[in-house]
Amino acid sequence: MSDLPRRIHIHEEGPREGFQIEPGPIASADKVRFIQMLAETGLTEIQCVSFVNPRRVPTMADAEDVAGAIHQRDDVHYTGLWLNHRGLLRALQTPLHTEGYVRTSGSDAFSLSNNGRNVEESLQEQGATLQYCIENNIPLSGGIVTTAFGCNLEGEIPATRVVERIAQLLDFVEGYGLQLPILRLADTVGWANPKSVATLLGAIRDKWPELRLGLHLHDTRGTAMANALVGLQFGIDTFDSSCAGLGGCPFAGHKGAAGNICTEDLAFMCEEMGIETGVDLDALAECARYAEELVGHPLPGKLMRGGTLTRWRTQ
Amino acid sequence: MSDLPRRIHIHEEGPREGFQIEPGPIASADKVRFIQMLAETGLTEIQCVSFVNPRRVPTMADAEDVAGAIHQRDDVHYTGLWLNHRGLLRALQTPLHTEGYVRTSGSDAFSLSNNGRNVEESLQEQGATLQYCIENNIPLSGGIVTTAFGCNLEGEIPATRVVERIAQLLDFVEGYGLQLPILRLADTVGWANPKSVATLLGAIRDKWPELRLGLHLHDTRGTAMANALVGLQFGIDTFDSSCAGLGGCPFAGHKGAAGNICTEDLAFMCEEMGIETGVDLDALAECARYAEELVGHPLPGKLMRGGTLTRWRTQ
Numbered sequence: 001m002s003d004l005p006r007r008i009h010i011h012e013e014g015p016r017e018g019f020q021i022e023p024g025p026i027a028s029a030d031k032v033r034f035i036q037m038l039a040e041t042g043l044t045e046i047q048c049v050s051f052v053n054p055r056r057v058p059t060m061a062d063a064e065d066v067a068g069a070i071h072q073r074d075d076v077h078y079t080g081l082w083l084n085h086r087g088l089l090r091a092l093q094t095p096l097h098t099e100g101y102v103r104t105s106g107s108d109a110f111s112l113s114n115n116g117r118n119v120e121e122s123l124q125e126q127g128a129t130l131q132y133c134i135e136n137n138i139p140l141s142g143g144i145v146t147t148a149f150g151c152n153l154e155g156e157i158p159a160t161r162v163v164e165r166i167a168q169l170l171d172f173v174e175g176y177g178l179q180l181p182i183l184r185l186a187d188t189v190g191w192a193n194p195k196s197v198a199t200l201l202g203a204i205r206d207k208w209p210e211l212r213l214g215l216h217l218h219d220t221r222g223t224a225m226a227n228a229l230v231g232l233q234f235g236i237d238t239f240d241s242s243c244a245g246l247g248g249c250p251f252a253g254h255k256g257a258a259g260n261i262c263t264e265d266l267a268f269m270c271e272e273m274g275i276e277t278g279v280d281l282d283a284l285a286e287c288a289r290y291a292e293e294l295v296g297h298p299l300p301g302k303l304m305r306g307g308t309l310t311r312w313r314t315q
Numbered sequence: 316m317s318d319l320p321r322r323i324h325i326h327e328e329g330p331r332e333g334f335q336i337e338p339g340p341i342a343s344a345d346k347v348r349f350i351q352m353l354a355e356t357g358l359t360e361i362q363c364v365s366f367v368n369p370r371r372v373p374t375m376a377d378a379e380d381v382a383g384a385i386h387q388r389d390d391v392h393y394t395g396l397w398l399n400h401r402g403l404l405r406a407l408q409t410p411l412h413t414e415g416y417v418r419t420s421g422s423d424a425f426s427l428s429n430n431g432r433n434v435e436e437s438l439q440e441q442g443a444t445l446q447y448c449i450e451n452n453i454p455l456s457g458g459i460v461t462t463a464f465g466c467n468l469e470g471e472i473p474a475t476r477v478v479e480r481i482a483q484l485l486d487f488v489e490g491y492g493l494q495l496p497i498l499r500l501a502d503t504v505g506w507a508n509p510k511s512v513a514t515l516l517g518a519i520r521d522k523w524p525e526l527r528l529g530l531h532l533h534d535t536r537g538t539a540m541a542n543a544l545v546g547l548q549f550g551i552d553t554f555d556s557s558c559a560g561l562g563g564c565p566f567a568g569h570k571g572a573a574g575n576i577c578t579e580d581l582a583f584m585c586e587e588m589g590i591e592t593g594v595d596l597d598a599l600a601e602c603a604r605y606a607e608e609l610v611g612h613p614l615p616g617k618l619m620r621g622g623t624l625t626r627w628r629t630q
Contacts, residue, residue: 150624150627151627152627155627155628156628190621191624193584193587193588194544194547194584194588195587195588195589196587219617220617220621221580221583221584221617221618221621221622221623221624222540222577222580222581222583222584222616222617222618222621223540223580223583223584223587224540225537225538225539225540225541226540226541226543226544226584228541229509229541229544229545230544262537265536265537265538266537268536268537268538269508269509269536269537269538269541272508272510272511272538273508273509273510274510298613300615300617301537302534302535302536302537302615303536303537306505306535306536306537307536308536309465309506309536312465312466312467312470313470313471
């Protein structure tokens with residue numbers, strides 16, 4: 001395991017991924033409290049809300065209220081997700097930390113269903129947004145490939161196609177004189193397995209050895225931690241994750257349904273392997289228990305129940 | 316990932332690990348039904364009950380009743396766990412498939428607390444049982460090292476100590492003219508992480524390259540699937556697991572508490588990686604849902620909610 005990173009960076013998405021999917025209602029003040037608790041754990045980046053159509057995602061209708069009510073720490077980036085120019089403009093009106101990003105997808109069908117545009121059309125649309133960012137000195141935070149491993153509409157996504165889409169995305173960005181600081185590969189609907197993660201990471205590394213990569217994993221079928229391990233074995237040092245494993249599958253009945261990879265479980269595994277995370281595991285477990293209280297049903301995170309090993313080591 | 320096994324063997328322990336820990340009561344007939352459902356999934360080895368003191372483990376007081384009521388398939392081994400000579404004699408009175416095995420522990424304190432004897436005393440006691448097996452033509456199925464990675468009483472267990480204990484166990488068995496067909500390493504209380512698994516497997520492989528190894532993993536802190544992946548990367552082809560992730564931690568409040576590694580999640584990951592398991596994933600997911608019904612609370616398995624990928628692939 002010689003390629004393990006010395007330290008990982010965690011992009012916490014629990015408030016956005018989690019509260020977006022919950023039938024709710026969860027009071028805006030409780031969302032804010034959860035975000036503020038997370039900010040006390042050593043996390044440095046927290047995605048708080050999404051600026052999407054409130055008619056499509058009613059649980060995010062209070063995005064501006066939540067964003068405005070957070071007492072921000074100086075050492076934490078509080079961000080919001082946006083999917084189109086209108087969303088970006090909304091984000092920019094809030095006190096959240098807002099940067100540009102670009103998006104492609106392994107699956108045209110997913111792109112169509114999620115954004116109403118296939119990959120090609122989506123890139124064209126993003127050109128205007130990218131131009132706006134350049135003109136307004138808004139830096140580019142990175143890029144993401146959604147459904148990079150598989151898609152419920154198109155099935156398996158071969159690594160060769162993802163490599164093509166990445167090449168297209170890098171060209172697109174370079175066309176604006178920009179470079180991607182990082183590219184995140186998203187297993188949007190839980191198709192990845194350790195072998196497919198290794199195959200894709202290997203293919204990308206072969207072609208772009210210097211491109212920094214991150215992983216956005218879902219634990220829909222229990223493979224997220226093993227997939228993350230493969231990432232670590234490839235030296236990947238950036239992971240999106242959700243406290244308590246918030247997120248999950250809307251059609252799964254919400255009984256501990258699998259969501260994003262669980263922040264504190266991932267951080268625990270890393271710390272046990274000697275990889276720094278910068279987070280306080282006990283404080284994160286406390287946040288996870290609070291998240292369960294808020295949503296009113298069990299969440300899949302394990303560490304909040306199993307506890308860290310500290311108390312057994314210091315006997 | 317060149318050392319991956321072509322096929323894995325699963326030792327299902329859900330009925331024993333799970334129903335042992337549940338506050339119950341679960342009717343004997345329901346336990347039997349669950350065991351019989353599991354036997355229809357392609358599993359070839361199912362640990363059904365434990366022959367332990369019913370005053371210490373009241374939920375196993377019906378062990379003989381359950382063992383006697385199972386309609387056995389010819390191609391499945393139905394087994395029971397026993398921890399001492401009295402337990403072995405009870406097992407032999409039932410229609411279950413009963414073989415000898417030997418046990419050591421990374422932790423003397425755990426051995427004392429679990430069996431009332433330290434490792435040395437435990438080996439002495441097992442001598443009589445081994446002799447009995449030899450005289451009665453009862454084959455030796457293998458050996459197990461409990462708390463091979465850590466122990467809540469002794470803390471971290473270094474690989475060097477486990478190697479010493481294994482050497483002692485192999486000597487002990489050879490003293491009776493026997494050999495271990497397999498040695499299972501148990502992460503009894505959820506201390507293992509991918510690095511410690513790799514360290515221990517590497518140390519054992521260095522010393523005994525021909526010794527067949529198995530893993531018995533718990534998912535107390537979310538690392539079980541990643542730990543299993545490391546096992547697979549070392550070519551390990553034998554895993555103990557529990558349908559639905561049954562088992563779990565008695566002090567965890569039973570709300571989706573982490574138990575053994577989940578059979579169908581592990582099998583799913585293997586099948587997706589091209590490793591044969593011989594099991595029907597959909598049938599196992601059905602068993603997992605039935606297990607949830609029996610225990611009356613959510614269990615941690617993911618595949619039973621996420622579903623296999625088959626339906627998306629065959630569209």
